[in-house]
Amino acid sequence: MKLNFKILGACLVAGVLLAACSEPPEIAAKVAKRPDVAPYMGADNGFMTKGWTPGNQESWTEAINKRNQNQSEYSRVK
Amino acid sequence: MMEKSGTTVSRWVDAVLEKNDMIDQQTNVKGLFFWGHAPNSQTRGLDMKRAMNKLDLLVVVDPYPSATAAMAAMPPAEGDVVNKNRNVYLLPATTQFETSGSATASNRSLQWREKVIDPLFESVPDHVLMQAFADRLGFGQELSTNYKMLSSKFAGKQWREPQIEDILREINRSCWTIGYTGQTPERLKAHMRMVATFDPKTLKSRGGVDPVTGYDTTGDYYGLPWPCYGTAAIKHPGSPNLYDTSKSVMEGGGNFRANFGVEREGKSLLAEDGSCSKGSAITTGYPEFDHVFMKKLGWWDQLTDDEKKLAEGKNWKTDLSGGIQRVVMKNGCHPFGNAKARAVVWNFPDAIPIHREALYSTNEPMMRKYPTAADKKNFWRLPTLYKTVQDKNLNEKLYEKFPIILTSGRLVEYEGGGDETRSNPWLAELQQENFVEINPKAAEARGIKNWDYVWVKSPTGARIKVRALVTERVDQGTAFVPFHFAGWWQGTDLRKYYPEGAAPIVLGEAVNTATTYGYDMVTMMQETKTTMCQIEKFA
Amino acid sequence: MARMKFICDTERCIECNGCVTACKNENEVPWGVNRRRVVTVNDGVIGQEKSVSVACMHCSDAPCMAVCPVDCFYRTDEGVVLHDKDICIGCGYCSFACPFGAPQFLSKGAFGVRSKMDKCTFCSGGPEANGSVAEFEKYGRNRLAEGKLPLCAEMCSTKALIGGDSEVISSIYSKRVAVRESNGKYAGSNIFGWSTAYGPSGSPAPTPTPADKIPGAKS
Numbered sequence: 161m162k163l164n165f166k167i168l169g170a171c172l173v174a175g176v177l178l179a180a181c182s183e184p185p186e187i188a189a190k191v192a193k194r195p196d197v198a199p200y201m202g203a204d205n206g207f208m209t210k211g212w213t214p215g216n217q218e219s220w221t222e223a224i225n226k227r228n229q230n231q232s233e234y235s236r237v238k
Numbered sequence: 239m240m241e242k243s244g245t246t247v248s249r250w251v252d253a254v255l256e257k258n259d260m261i262d263q264q265t266n267v268k269g270l271f272f273w274g275h276a277p278n279s280q281t282r283g284l285d286m287k288r289a290m291n292k293l294d295l296l297v298v299v300d301p302y303p304s305a306t307a308a309m310a311a312m313p314p315a316e317g318d319v320v321n322k323n324r325n326v327y328l329l330p331a332t333t334q335f336e337t338s339g340s341a342t343a344s345n346r347s348l349q350w351r352e353k354v355i356d357p358l359f360e361s362v363p364d365h366v367l368m369q370a371f372a373d374r375l376g377f378g379q380e381l382s383t384n385y386k387m388l389s390s391k392f393a394g395k396q397w398r399e400p401q402i403e404d405i406l407r408e409i410n411r412s413c414w415t416i417g418y419t420g421q422t423p424e425r426l427k428a429h430m431r432m433v434a435t436f437d438p439k440t441l442k443s444r445g446g447v448d449p450v451t452g453y454d455t456t457g458d459y460y461g462l463p464w465p466c467y468g469t470a471a472i473k474h475p476g477s478p479n480l481y482d483t484s485k486s487v488m489e490g491g492g493n494f495r496a497n498f499g500v501e502r503e504g505k506s507l508l509a510e511d512g513s514c515s516k517g518s519a520i521t522t523g524y525p526e527f528d529h530v531f532m533k534k535l536g537w538w539d540q541l542t543d544d545e546k547k548l549a550e551g552k553n554w555k556t557d558l559s560g561g562i563q564r565v566v567m568k569n570g571c572h573p574f575g576n577a578k579a580r581a582v583v584w585n586f587p588d589a590i591p592i593h594r595e596a597l598y599s600t601n602e603p604m605m606r607k608y609p610t611a612a613d614k615k616n617f618w619r620l621p622t623l624y625k626t627v628q629d630k631n632l633n634e635k636l637y638e639k640f641p642i643i644l645t646s647g648r649l650v651e652y653e654g655g656g657d658e659t660r661s662n663p664w665l666a667e668l669q670q671e672n673f674v675e676i677n678p679k680a681a682e683a684r685g686i687k688n689w690d691y692v693w694v695k696s697p698t699g700a701r702i703k704v705r706a707l708v709t710e711r712v713d714q715g716t717a718f719v720p721f722h723f724a725g726w727w728q729g730t731d732l733r734k735y736y737p738e739g740a741a742p743i744v745l746g747e748a749v750n751t752a753t754t755y756g757y758d759m760v761t762m763m764q765e766t767k768t769t770m771c772q773i774e775k776f777a
Numbered sequence: 778m779a780r781m782k783f784i785c786d787t788e789r790c791i792e793c794n795g796c797v798t799a800c801k802n803e804n805e806v807p808w809g810v811n812r813r814r815v816v817t818v819n820d821g822v823i824g825q826e827k828s829v830s831v832a833c834m835h836c837s838d839a840p841c842m843a844v845c846p847v848d849c850f851y852r853t854d855e856g857v858v859l860h861d862k863d864i865c866i867g868c869g870y871c872s873f874a875c876p877f878g879a880p881q882f883l884s885k886g887a888f889g890v891r892s893k894m895d896k897c898t899f900c901s902g903g904p905e906a907n908g909s910v911a912e913f914e915k916y917g918r919n920r921l922a923e924g925k926l927p928l929c930a931e932m933c934s935t936k937a938l939i940g941g942d943s944e945v946i947s948s949i950y951s952k953r954v955a956v957r958e959s960n961g962k963y964a965g966s967n968i969f970g971w972s973t974a975y976g977p978s979g980s981p982a983p984t985p986t987p988a989d990k991i992p993g994a995k996s
Contacts, residue, residue: 203908711821
């Protein structure tokens with residue numbers, strides 16, 4: 161019985177020590193980064209530009225690249 | 239009183255303070271409106287404070303009570319008193335976003351501004367306030383005789399509001415000489431809706447019809463830059479560049495105006511050598527057009543019967559039908575004539591500009607070689623000094639006591655008197671304190687390190703407390719101070735004199751507290767770019 | 778997939794601070810935090826004064842991300858480096874690591890306690906619902922999700938600052954460089970101004986300062 165207690169005690173101690181190596185699931189869930197929503201999903205706030213489909217990555221990319229040309233005056237001056 | 243040139247804003251202070259027998263009107267100025275104007279943009283701040291103390295009435299109309307409120311409220315200088323009868327009023331005006339109307343840019347284009355938000359707090363638009371004053375002073379009917387009147391709610395009350403489009407229409411009916419007649423509210427609003435059709439480099443429309451009104455923008459220049467001659471019906475496109483003979487007048491071209499007569503001292507003032515705008519029916523120089531000239535040319539019958547009724551006995555400036563302008567331009571000619579540019583201005587004190595050294599110059603040999611003009615006894619109603627002031631500089635050797643040229647100018651972050659822009663948190667963070675730009679050698683000689691507080695002193699006896707910005711931007715003999723700051727007075731913070739909660743975020747010394755006397759010989763424009771100072775480390 | 782970047786053309790930047798003001802206004806950034814700054818070198822020296830607008834570079838191998846002890850950073854598919862303010866502990870490591878001064882803090886409390894880190898988000902918000910009030914309050918505007926590009930680049934008065942997909946902005950910039958070259962002007966093709974700061978290509982390499990000129994150095 162004495163031997164059992166010692167081994168049991170050692171196991172308990174080891175178990176407690178090892179348990180600190182990984183967080184309990186509730187805390188882990190809180191600190192994990194929340195997944196972010198991609199921009200091509202759109203923003204439901206009434207300020208979206210028109211001409212592309214929220215959810216469709218290609219149409220968003222195309223619209224953004226087209227809008228980017230406004231930053232070059234060569235696109236407006238002939 | 240009404241027929242002679244008035245007192246300029248640069249000299250209002252002297253119209254208040256000057257001895258009554260020296261001014262060219264019966265009484266001194268006793269009441270003043272600061273309508274969308276800042277006090278710290280005028281020179282001679284010490285004199286301005288004395289003038290503010292003396293007034294019977296001071297009214298400030300502004301979205302931001304501005305430094306005027308604080309400057310009026312602060313205690314007088316030692317030995318001076320505030321007029322017991324003085325009343326100061328602050329009237330909150332709306333900003334451009336809380337009302338609509340036309341606005342003209344410095345490239346001469348007009349745009350139509352729409353209202354973006356309803357007026358905040360108790361603010362009232364300027365045109366409504368003006369109407370209210372006119373009503374109470376007994377000429378409200380006359381002021382708005384051509385306007386549709388609305389009843390609008392501002393600050394919890396009903397006000398009589400002139401319909402703002404009608405105000406521009408009245409200008410369209412009257413400003414024939416500068417071509418402010420073609421820019422009707424309808425054409426301008428169509429331009430605003432169709433802004434994408436205008437080329438940003440040439441300002442010309444690439445063609446397009448406004449879906450709301452069916453107005454075709456083809457041929458127009460953005461904002462119909464004045465001169466835009468004739469009525470809207472003839473669709474003058476505006477003038478993107480002045481005096482451009484490569485275009486015909488109805489395409490926005492032009493030539494120099496025959497404004498000074500047709501000949502002088504035996505020489506013709508009209509254009510010669512075939513210089514005229516493209517497609518002009520008359521290829522030599524010609525005078526301004528009137529009904530006589532039209533009849534001589536045989537163009538009179540090109541006017542319609544209705545136009546003839548209004549144009550009879552008139553010239554291109556006074557013909558309310560616009561018919562003379564229409565027919566003249568149809569024939570490719572310019573209503574104001576075709577003359578040579580005038581390079582010798584015989585009615586100015588200096589017919590050709592000659593150099594005259596500034597009154598408060600730091601350069602003694604230059605003052606002796608290129609002296610200023612004689613004093614004027616009566617100029618824009620006031621005695622105006624030149625030689626007396628420069629002689630004082632020379633005799634008292636002020637240029638030795640104040641050896642650094644002080645110039646004032648702009649910062650990108652702020653605008654004008656600065657109360658509005660210094661109340662904007664984003665801009666205020668970028669320029670938090672007023673400063674003087676001083677050359678490293680000049681700073682070294684005075685024991686001044688970068689960002690030390692210094693006194694900038696001027697011959698008026700004023701001194702302003704600013705930070706020293708030690709930089710190569712200025713040479714050893716020059717210093718620069720921005721003019722946008724107000725709210726400190728010779729080292730004292732005036733924040734407690736601003737209306738509660740209405741002081742801007744950033745306050746600072748106004749450079750014009752220390753600037754000096756000096757005015758242009760023709761326009762009475764104040765000298766803000768050249769005076770003298772001494773800079774000392776703040777102890 | 779986009780790779781979002783900024784280019785600031787030092788030949789055109791006029792130090793107007795329009796980009797700084799646009800960012801402040803659009804994201805309501807508090808006093809003391811400057812997501813975007815304009816840096817000027819050789820101020821006042823004629824012909825040599827140059828300015829450049831700097832915010833977060835959204836680095837491919839971001840040092841801020843590498844050092845963060847709570848791993849609050851992430852990189853979106855568009856190449857934008859963002860972080861989660863709910864996890865951020867305000868330790869300041871990212872600020873020390875970043876060579877551009879992008880991560881910033883308000884000093885909020887006693888003993889120099891910092892707020893959550895704040896920095897340029899390429900106007901794409903953070904890990905909250907796109908365009909939501911929570912996202913605006915924590916991270917500012919999410920313009921990418923609205924189909925727009927960062928306001929600083931869209932508002933640049935001289936088009937010195939351009940922002941967007943690196944392929945697109947590189948082509949805009951090279952076209953501009955080609956036009957300048959064909960006009961006989963200095964092309965300014967070293968995008969990040971290396972030649973402006975360190976001399977044009979062909980300049981001799983810097984020589985180390987001799988030890989006898991460095992106090993306390995051992996030769």
